Amino acid sequence: MKYLLTIALACFFCGILFAQSENQPTMETWNYPYEVHTLALDDTTTIAYVDEGEGSKTLLFVHGLGSYLRAWDKNISVLSKDYRCIAVDLPGYGKSSKGNYAFDMQFFAQALQQFIQQLDLKEITLVGHSMGGQIAMHVVLDEVAAVEKLVLLAPAGFEVFTDQEKAWF
Helix, strand or coil: CCHHHHHHHHHHHHHHHCCCCCCCCCCCCCCCCCCCCCEECCCCCEEEEEEEECCCCCCEEEEECCCCCHHHHHHHHHHCCCCCCCCEEEECCCCCCCCCCCCCCHHHEEEEEEEHHHHHCCEEEEEECHHHHHHHHHHHHHHCCCCCEEECCCCCCCCCHHHHHHCCC
């Protein structure tokens, strides 16, 4: 059963890769329902994000593996009535910069910490789904000062991936 799931996932991701051609839209050209902002973390890394709503509390949404900030559309549409809602495209995803990044939890946690610091976010509620939950845990373990609350939705654990698995992801 484990091998069937692995084969199904591989076929799914290969289908995505091979289905894209010059005539089809890419994530960079997809429309987002909110204004997209960008923030340069350094010379090679830029994070795309949306920032909607107002309120005394800020929710920072972090997507999971194989996803992007649009995963939070329905949450933002409702919660932005009472909260400031920020959702990010992690580096390598969506409209954020692509590069030869480490793509490990520490890399993403450091990128998110830089994002939080550069926007001078305070007392945030950090919301992470799947791999985003794992990244959120790393952020809190490394830099808890800016995070008031942590919400984990089906978080991934503290997995260690082989080099082959990292390359595949």
